[in-house]
Amino acid sequence: MIYADNAATTKLDEDAFEAMRPFLLDEYGNPSQPYSFSRVEKKALRDARSIIASCIGALDDEIYFTSGGTESDNWAVKGFVDSKDSQMIITSQIEHHAILNACIAMERLGVPVCYLPVSGEGIVESESLQSSILKGTKLISVMLANNEIGTVEPVATLAHIAHEHGSLFHTDAVQAVGHIPVNVKTLGIDLLSASGHKFNGPKGVGFLYVKRGTKIKPYIDGGGQEFGLRAGTENVASIIAMAFALRKNCDRMFAVSKRLSDMERDFLQVLDQADVDYIRNGAERHIPGNINISIRNASGERLLHRLDLKGICISTGSACDSVNTQVSHVIRAVGVPDEYARGTIRISFGADNVKSDAFEVAKALIEILGKSETT
Numbered sequence: 375m376i377y378a379d380n381a382a383t384t385k386l387d388e389d390a391f392e393a394m395r396p397f398l399l400d401e402y403g404n405p406s407q408p409y410s411f412s413r414v415e416k417k418a419l420r421d422a423r424s425i426i427a428s429c430i431g432a433l434d435d436e437i438y439f440t441s442g443g444t445e446s447d448n449w450a451v452k453g454f455v456d457s458k459d460s461q462m463i464i465t466s467q468i469e470h471h472a473i474l475n476a477c478i479a480m481e482r483l484g485v486p487v488c489y490l491p492v493s494g495e496g497i498v499e500s501e502s503l504q505s506s507i508l509k510g511t512k513l514i515s516v517m518l519a520n521n522e523i524g525t526v527e528p529v530a531t532l533a534h535i536a537h538e539h540g541s542l543f544h545t546d547a548v549q550a551v552g553h554i555p556v557n558v559k560t561l562g563i564d565l566l567s568a569s570g571h572k573f574n575g576p577k578g579v580g581f582l583y584v585k586r587g588t589k590i591k592p593y594i595d596g597g598g599q600e601f602g603l604r605a606g607t608e609n610v611a612s613i614i615a616m617a618f619a620l621r622k623n624c625d626r627m628f629a630v631s632k633r634l635s636d637m638e639r640d641f642l643q644v645l646d647q648a649d650v651d652y653i654r655n656g657a658e659r660h661i662p663g664n665i666n667i668s669i670r671n672a673s674g675e676r677l678l679h680r681l682d683l684k685g686i687c688i689s690t691g692s693a694c695d696s697v698n699t700q701v702s703h704v705i706r707a708v709g710v711p712d713e714y715a716r717g718t719i720r721i722s723f724g725a726d727n728v729k730s731d732a733f734e735v736a737k738a739l740i741e742i743l744g745k746s747e748t749t
């Protein structure tokens with residue numbers, strides 16, 4: 375099997391698994407309890423918070439553990455704005471549905487939301503934000519890297535514009551953290567979402583960075599965990615594994631991204647040599663290993679299933695319901711022509727892939743497309 379869908383999820387790192395193991399079996403104390411049996415969990419949580427903070431240039435008390443990217447995004451969108459304030463939210467047309475649907479929920483409460491268009495490369499341009507931002511804009515949320523086409527957004531510039539107008543800036547960095555250098559202070563942002571399973575940590579755990587002094591409302595009410603803002607007994611084992619995986623991914627980031635860029639080149643070279651008619655989507659600055667292509671007169675869905683039969687996992691640029699296949703909102707927003715759009719697939723190589731995987735996937739693809747290799 376070749377797994378080439380690392381933007382969907384990644385394999386749990388084995389060392390991270392070993393780090394979490396004792397907390398699933400022997401060290402099961404509730405970190406909120408005062409007795410000595412819980413001291414190990416309490417300390418492990420503190421250390422995990424500190425590791426994560428250091429990986430993104432934050433302070434320890436700016437990290438709030440959550441159940442993953444979706445919760446972090448919902449909390450960021452819903453944690454500031456009240457319908458009675460009639461304050462606006464600005465986001466982009468290519469956000470993940472965790473942001474888009476949270477924004478739609480806010481619209482139902484009477485909060486106006488503006489969805490910024492993007493360039494053909496999927497970039498949110500600063501002029502577009504400048505012309506949409508109003509005095510009452512409370513929150514601007516633009517992702518750091520897009521999950522379909524991998525485009526890295528000019529978040530530092532956008533955050534600067536937000537602050538000039540007195541707005542808060544959130545970024546969904548679920549696809550970026552652990553894959554490209556992320557420093558919340560250099561980016562100048564107020565909030566950032568991340569998710570453990572996207573960087574070889576466990577599923578169902580993530581965090582929200584909230585800049586010190588930012589007044590966010592609690593999202594889940596209950597006990598006093600997470601500085602009284604996110605209630606619920608902490609998922610100790612997963613938090614520890616997430617911190618471990620993030621540290622490891624940050625340490626090996628440079629070497630891994632170099633290998634992934636080489637794999638992108640190798641993959642596309644095979645396609646070019648076989649004369650495949652495709653458009654590569656995304657921008658020059660993108661998440662390493664992300665290859666989003668739209669193949670002329672092809673069906674992404676059919677390619678996915680044919681590759682699956684050969685033991686290869688990839689993704690499409692579409693969302694299917696029982697009746698038809700819809701081209702994804704991202705592929706629409708970047709303006710891929712119709713004859714290519716339906717043939718969109720996303721190959722996302724990750725730290726666990728080896729160099730030969732690029733050739734294997736490309737060869738399988740051209741075989742399915744009925745093209746012969748010229749090499």
Ligand code: PLP
Binds near residue numbers: 445571
């Ligand atoms: N945001 C982005 C950009 C994502 O890619 C994803 C997951 O695919 C999410 C949010 C949701 O994260 P999670 O799966 O941890 O809920």
